[in-house]
Amino acid sequence: MRIAAQPEYAGSASLRRIAGYGPAIVLLVTLVLLWELAVRASQISPRLLPSPFSIVQALFDNWDVISGHTLQTLLETVIGLGIATLLGLTLAVLLDLSPWIRRAVYPLLVISQTIPIIALAPLLVIWFGYDLAPKVIVVTLYCFFPIAVACADGLLGTDTDLLRLMQSMRASRWQILWLVRLPGAMPSFFSGLRIAATYSVTGAIVGEYVAAYRGLGLYMEEAAHSFAVVLVFAAVLVTAVLSLLLFGFVSLLERIALPWYQGAQR
Amino acid sequence: MDTDKLRLEGVTRVFRERRRTLDVLTPIDLTVAQGEFVTIIGPSGCGKSTLFNIIAGVDEPSAGRVAIDGDATTRRAGKSGYMPQQPLLLPWRTVEENVLLGLDVRHVPRKQALEQARELLKRFGLAEFAHNYPGTLSGGMRQRVALLRTVLFNASFLLLDEPFGALDALTRLSLQNWLLDLWQALHASVLFITHDVREAILLSERIYVLSARPAHILRVAEVDLPRPRLQEHLAWEQAIGLERELVALLMKEQGI
Numbered sequence: 001m002r003i004a005a006q007p008e009y010a011g012s013a014s015l016r017r018i019a020g021y022g023p024a025i026v027l028l029v030t031l032v033l034l035w036e037l038a039v040r041a042s043q044i045s046p047r048l049l050p051s052p053f054s055i056v057q058a059l060f061d062n063w064d065v066i067s068g069h070t071l072q073t074l075l076e077t078v079i080g081l082g083i084a085t086l087l088g089l090t091l092a093v094l095l096d097l098s099p100w101i102r103r104a105v106y107p108l109l110v111i112s113q114t115i116p117i118i119a120l121a122p123l124l125v126i127w128f129g130y131d132l133a134p135k136v137i138v139v140t141l142y143c144f145f146p147i148a149v150a151c152a153d154g155l156l157g158t159d160t161d162l163l164r165l166m167q168s169m170r171a172s173r174w175q176i177l178w179l180v181r182l183p184g185a186m187p188s189f190f191s192g193l194r195i196a197a198t199y200s201v202t203g204a205i206v207g208e209y210v211a212a213y214r215g216l217g218l219y220m221e222e223a224a225h226s227f228a229v230v231l232v233f234a235a236v237l238v239t240a241v242l243s244l245l246l247f248g249f250v251s252l253l254e255r256i257a258l259p260w261y262q263g264a265q266r
Numbered sequence: 267m268d269t270d271k272l273r274l275e276g277v278t279r280v281f282r283e284r285r286r287t288l289d290v291l292t293p294i295d296l297t298v299a300q301g302e303f304v305t306i307i308g309p310s311g312c313g314k315s316t317l318f319n320i321i322a323g324v325d326e327p328s329a330g331r332v333a334i335d336g337d338a339t340t341r342r343a344g345k346s347g348y349m350p351q352q353p354l355l356l357p358w359r360t361v362e363e364n365v366l367l368g369l370d371v372r373h374v375p376r377k378q379a380l381e382q383a384r385e386l387l388k389r390f391g392l393a394e395f396a397h398n399y400p401g402t403l404s405g406g407m408r409q410r411v412a413l414l415r416t417v418l419f420n421a422s423f424l425l426l427d428e429p430f431g432a433l434d435a436l437t438r439l440s441l442q443n444w445l446l447d448l449w450q451a452l453h454a455s456v457l458f459i460t461h462d463v464r465e466a467i468l469l470s471e472r473i474y475v476l477s478a479r480p481a482h483i484l485r486v487a488e489v490d491l492p493r494p495r496l497q498e499h500l501a502w503e504q505a506i507g508l509e510r511e512l513v514a515l516l517m518k519e520q521g522i
Contacts, residue, residue, distance in 0.1 A: 162354050168322040169419055170344035171371045179370055183358050260358045260399045 050230040059234040065219075070238055072214040076132060076204040077246070080139020084196060087140065088147025089189070093177070095152045102152075113145050117203070121210040135207030135215070142203035143196035150192025154185025187261055190254040197246040201239055269336035271423055271455035272298040272321065277330035279316050289480035290316045293330065296474055296483070298423075298455050305458045305466040307512070308476030309520045314459045315351075317481070318427050321457070322348040334423065347420035351428045353412035355400035361411050362387060362396040368419025386414050390448060406437035410444065417452065424449075424456045431461065439497065442468055446495055463512045467505050468495055475512060478519050485515060 032052045038044075039051040046054060059066065091109070095102045117138055124134035158181045166176045208217025216235050223231035255262065279291040290313040298304045308314055319325035321332060323342030331338050334345045347368075355364045362383045369379035387393045392410060400408055409429055416424055429445075430438045442465060449456055460466050466473045467489055475485045487508060491499045499505055 159352075159354065161350050161352060164319065164322075164324050165348065165350055165354055166371070167324045168343055168346070168348040169368050169371045170323075170341070175371055179367070180356065183356065186358070258358065260401060 047227070047229060050233055055230055055233045055237060058230045059237060062231065062234065066216075066234065066238060069214055069216045069219045069235075070242070072212075073201065073204050073208065073216040073239075074242060076135040076207065076215065077139055077200045077242070079132070080136045080203060081143055081197060081200045081246070083136065084140045084143035084200075085147055085193060087144045088192065088196075089151060091144065091148040092151035092155060092185070092189075093182075095148070096155045096177075096181075109145060109148060112141070115141075117141055118206055118210075121207055124207070125211040130211050130213055134210075135204050135212070138207035139200050139203035142199045142206075146195040146199070147189065147192040150195075151185055151189040154188025155181050157188070158184055186258055187254075190250065190258070194247060194250045194254075197250045198243050200246060201243045205239060269300075270297045270333075271300050271302070271335065272296070272457065273331075273333045273336075274321075275331040275333075277317070277320065277327045277332060279313070279320065279325070280328045291320075291327075292480045292482045294481065294483060298457050301453050301455055302472065303449060303456045303458065303470045304472045304474065305460060305470040306474045306476060307460055307463060307466050307516065308481060309478045309516060310461065312476050312479050313481040314476060315427060318348070318425055318457075318459065322346055322425055324348075345420070346423045346425050347416035348425045349412055349416040349427060349429055351431055353400070353408040355408055355411060355415075357399060357401055360397050360399055361392065361403070364400065364411055365415045365418055367415055371419075383414075383418060386418055389451075390414060390444070404437075406433055406441055409433065409441060413445070413448070417448070417454075421452050421454055424454050424458075426456060426458045428459050428461065430465065438465075443497070445469065450494060463509050463516065464500055466512070467491070467508055468497065468500055473512065475515055475519075478521070484519065485512075487512065 036051050036053060039046065039049055050058070091105070095105055120141070121134065121138055124137055128134045128137070155177075162180060163176065166180055171179065204215065205217035205220070208215035209221055212218040216239055220232050220235045223229075223235065274294055274296040276293040276295065277291060278289070278293055281288040281290060294317065296304075296306075306314055306317070316325065320327050321334075321342065323345065332342065334342055356367065359367070362380060365387060366374075366379040366383040369382065370376075374382075384393070384396060387396050390410070392407070392414065395403065395407065395411075400411065403411070413426075413429060416426075426445075430441050433441065446469065448454075456469075458466075458469060470489055473487045473489060474483055475487070476482070477484050489508065490504050491502065500509075
């Protein structure tokens with residue numbers, strides 16, 4: 001007797017995935033065109049509101065300067081996001097150790113998110129100087145929370161029947177965590193990480209805005225002070241692209257790490 | 267040497283929630299001899315799964331004695347292969363990795379565990395699915411994989427909790443035959459839960475009929491059919507007689 005496994009439509013799935021972005025691209029292009037037309041048709045000074053075309057033009061013209069700042073920001077972001085990931089995972093496992101720890105620590109985590117980080121950033125500069133550290137800390141503060149919460153929820157969502165099965169096999173608490181609960185929490189972890197990745201660049205820029213030698217935040221601030229609006233927009237454009245790239249990178253990582261999850265999502 | 271695989275003596279279970287107490291099991295005596303296939307049937311919600319949890323060592327009885335291989339004192343967890351109603355396969359593990367889960371728990375080296383899993387899959391006709399993820403398998407296949415996982419963890423004593431309950435009738439028939447082959451090949455002792463009287467008659471040596479909650483044993487029926495069992499045996503006179511009797515008993519108990 002044969003029972004056929006369902007065939008996998010891997011090829012057409014990735015096509016469908018790309019096609020799924022179609023509406024977003026159409027909307028984006030439409031908005032940019034409208035913006036371009038509005039600026040050209042109206043009497044608004046390009047010094048106040050530059051057209052999309054001139055922004056891209058300015059970006060290319062200043063790329064040798066902007067690229068250095070971009071690399072700095074990217075470095076801070078990636079380090080901060082990495083630390084936030086480790087911290088988030090550790091906190092999630094810690095919260096999971098006992099209901100008591102959860103009840104004690106969870107509120108503190110929520111409170112940590114109510115602190116306006118823009119107010120904290122100058123203090124970080126006072127404590128840690130102009131270098132990498134304060135920016136990395138700001139990124140970490142922005143990013144660890146969604147990771148920790150998503151992962152903790154994922155750990156909590158383990159099927160109780162599955163836990164009972166593991167207990168009947170005499171699995172230790174750590175074996176259950178390692179073999180069943182952590183892998184099962186990975187989809188939640190990755191959705192937290194994706195949210196964190198979108199926040200992360202903004203975090204680095206907030207940190208740089210306050211005090212820095214280099215970085216897109218510093219560049220934006222200096223451009224704004226010299227009324228070079230088009231350069232502010234150019235830096236914003238780079239920020240958006242960076243965030244999208246990080247988001248895409250996390251999604252790619254997820255596809256590689258969780259090949260089984262693609263089929264289950266249907 | 268000839269101790270029973272499982273012996274329950276006066277096992278009860280009372281759940282206490284705040285001030286209310288709920289009797290789930292009133293004294294239950296039950297035995298499974300070495301290599302015997304024993305089935306428990308009873309109305310829904312009568313406490314069959316609670317009984318299984320106790321035998322599997324996941325829950326403790328409020329009173330009474332549970333002995334596996336004559337041993338009532340050491341921890342029971344790990345002494346049986348427990349298979350819950352849902353297959354509960356891990357979606358991130360391939361079929362062969364799912365099958366060897368129990369060996370991972372026992373710290374068996376991966377290479378050796380894989381060898382055993384592959385051999386078992388081959389022996390019971392699932393070799394071609396070894397590298398599939400469970401998400402790509404049909405319900406019947408998942409249940410087979412779950413059963414092999416149970417077997418690889420402990421082949422001598424299987425606790426199967428309604429393993430075919432969620433399957434369609436045809437798949438169910440083929441899995442029943444598959445289970446009979448497997449049981450015969452492994453000389454396992456099996457305790458099986460089902461709602462299905464025909465399934466119970468087809469598979470078992472002995473059938474325990476449980477009452478509605480609080481569960482006690484209404485009747486113990488020996489199944490007088492030859493081995494190896496075939497679906498045709500269900501049309502034999504003694505099988506039909508037993509089926510009629512057990513169905514009547516269960517319907518009365520369910521209050522229909």
